[in-house]
Amino acid sequence: MEKSLDLRELTIVNEVAKILSKGLEFTKSLEEVLKVLYSFWDVRHSYVALYRSEIKALKIVKAFGLTEEEAERGIFKKGEGIVGKVYKDGVPVFLSDTKINAYLNKTGLRERLEPGESFVAVPIRIGGEIIGVLAVFKDFGEESVERGVELLLIMGTMIGMLYKLDERISQEREEWEEEKRLLTKALSERYSVEGIVGKSPVIKNLLDLIERVAQTDVNVLITGESGTGKSLIAKAIHFMSKRKEKPFITINCSAIPETLLEAELFGYEKGSFTGAYTSKKGKFELASGGTVFLDEIGDMPLALQPKILRVIQDKEIERLGSEKTVKVDVRIISATNKNLSELVSQGQFREDLYYRLNVLPVHIPPLRERKEDIPILVDHFLEVFNQRYSKRVRLDPRIIEVFMEYPWPGNVRELENTIERLVILRDGLIREVDLPPYFFARLYDTGPKNMPQVIQSTERDEIIKALEKVGYVKSRAARLLGYTLRQLDYRIKKYQIEIKRY
Ligand SMILES: Nc1ncnc2c1ncn2[C@@H]1O[C@H](COP(=O)(O)OP(=O)(O)OP(=O)(O)O)[C@@H](O)[C@H]1O
Ligand SMILES: [Mg+2]
Numbered sequence: 024m025e026k027s028l029d030l031r032e033l034t035i036v037n038e039v040a041k042i043l044s045k046g047l048e049f050t051k052s053l054e055e056v057l058k059v060l061y062s063f064w065d066v067r068h069s070y071v072a073l074y075r076s077e078i079k080a081l082k083i084v085k086a087f088g089l090t091e092e093e094a095e096r097g098i099f100k101k102g103e104g105i106v107g108k109v110y111k112d113g114v115p116v117f118l119s120d121t122k123i124n125a126y127l128n129k130t131g132l133r134e135r136l137e138p139g140e141s142f143v144a145v146p147i148r149i150g151g152e153i154i155g156v157l158a159v160f161k162d163f164g165e166e167s168v169e170r171g172v173e174l175l176l177i178m179g180t181m182i183g184m185l186y187k188l189d190e191r192i193s194q195e196r197e198e199w200e201e202e203k204r205l206l207t208k209a210l211s212e213r214y215s216v217e218g219i220v221g222k223s224p225v226i227k228n229l230l231d232l233i234e235r236v237a238q239t240d241v242n243v244l245i246t247g248e249s250g251t252g253k254s255l256i257a258k259a260i261h262f263m264s265k266r267k268e269k270p271f272i273t274i275n276c277s278a279i280p281e282t283l284l285e286a287e288l289f290g291y292e293k294g295s296f297t298g299a300y301t302s303k304k305g306k307f308e309l310a311s312g313g314t315v316f317l318d319e320i321g322d323m324p325l326a327l328q329p330k331i332l333r334v335i336q337d338k339e340i341e342r343l344g345s346e347k348t349v350k351v352d353v354r355i356i357s358a359t360n361k362n363l364s365e366l367v368s369q370g371q372f373r374e375d376l377y378y379r380l381n382v383l384p385v386h387i388p389p390l391r392e393r394k395e396d397i398p399i400l401v402d403h404f405l406e407v408f409n410q411r412y413s414k415r416v417r418l419d420p421r422i423i424e425v426f427m428e429y430p431w432p433g434n435v436r437e438l439e440n441t442i443e444r445l446v447i448l449r450d451g452l453i454r455e456v457d458l459p460p461y462f463f464a465r466l467y468d469t470g471p472k473n474m475p476q477v478i479q480s481t482e483r484d485e486i487i488k489a490l491e492k493v494g495y496v497k498s499r500a501a502r503l504l505g506y507t508l509r510q511l512d513y514r515i516k517k518y519q520i521e522i523k524r525y
Pocket of ligand 2 (some may be wrong): 253254318
């Protein structure tokens, strides 16, 4: 037997080597290899069967010149039939056309073979391991069968290389995905303090501010639209402060009826009112040494406001039905989405209490004014909910573009809820079409009409700038802006601009 390949064999090896260099997906490569065998060597029927541990048998993964049904029937147990034997022993088998009747004929191809077609099966190897079998049907005619088998053995080795290559590529792809995931995670941690995610200048300044505020005991008033993160910031200030080992107690002033609120806050003595069978400590006492968070402070009933003032000024309280004063040491953080200064001017909120609570104002702008935070918030919530619901949902980048356009009236909470819903309801890659329709309705609603909003926000900025320039003397600011005082007052209210006093 001659050792060197002739021209035709060389061409075939060359063609398959080209496929190897393309880096295609494995079954796609196989398809090309079988095509080469057909075009350059007149192999009209061929297939590759690989061992599949999940079915403990060899299975045809790619075929040429077989119908789908024929290919599907191609399942061979180890040692079963010729294919099974080649896999088991690792030795090629040749069956001439006259002997082909002994062939198991699992695929049902035998009936369709033309006279003269022989069968050759060779092992597919990776190193010492056999992973499957390459089978071809061919009329050798005058050609040397030995050389044919030799060529097919080379093909078997090359298919093994293709397999290995594909394995490595998908492994690398997975590693790359994992790396990307870890990177995003590291990034979002980098931009997250106490769970506050964001990288806009606004959020960075806010984090700076609360870091410094946390070291002091001053009262903080947090303002911002619903869902901007007021409660989150309040908690962060507490847990960054030296009071962090002590309680953080939240009271939602709007959720509790006035009569109960007083008892909740200050506690009561047994018998102080019908139903008071025992004595009970109020929240201010319970929070001793820690922080009391008065949420929705704008809804604090006027009648209770002097008592809150007393807690702040004198650091003492009396339980309902008790003469005894109790010393309390609490820091007070309050929050509202209302315009407190407006409530003050309407007589619905005590001015003295307002200034006491508002020693340090912290304002959180709405999400639409700090869109840079959207992508990083999306990544953050995706990770949180994918983990919570054991899913691997990803978002098409187009969705982020839609998110950047959307006005987010419900701010971060709405974004959080949106992502949670998508993770629960969808799988895999989420595209624009998967977004709820209301999303687009609202989006296009504000789309072309976006202009006034932009104008509004620049108008607001200009007013604030002017006010700052003149030390918040409204009459001077009005002159500067060319407004009457009434016009300016109207806009201050409309844009909920806070009038700082020095
Ligand atoms: N910067 C942020 N990073 C991560 N999560 C955030 C951020 N801002 C808000 N959230 C999340 O968004 C949701 C709404 O925030 P939060 O409850 O603090 O808003 P709020 O301003 O107190 O709203 P409301 O006025 O309705 O009480 C929460 O689940 C919160 O964890
Ligand atoms: Mg809140």
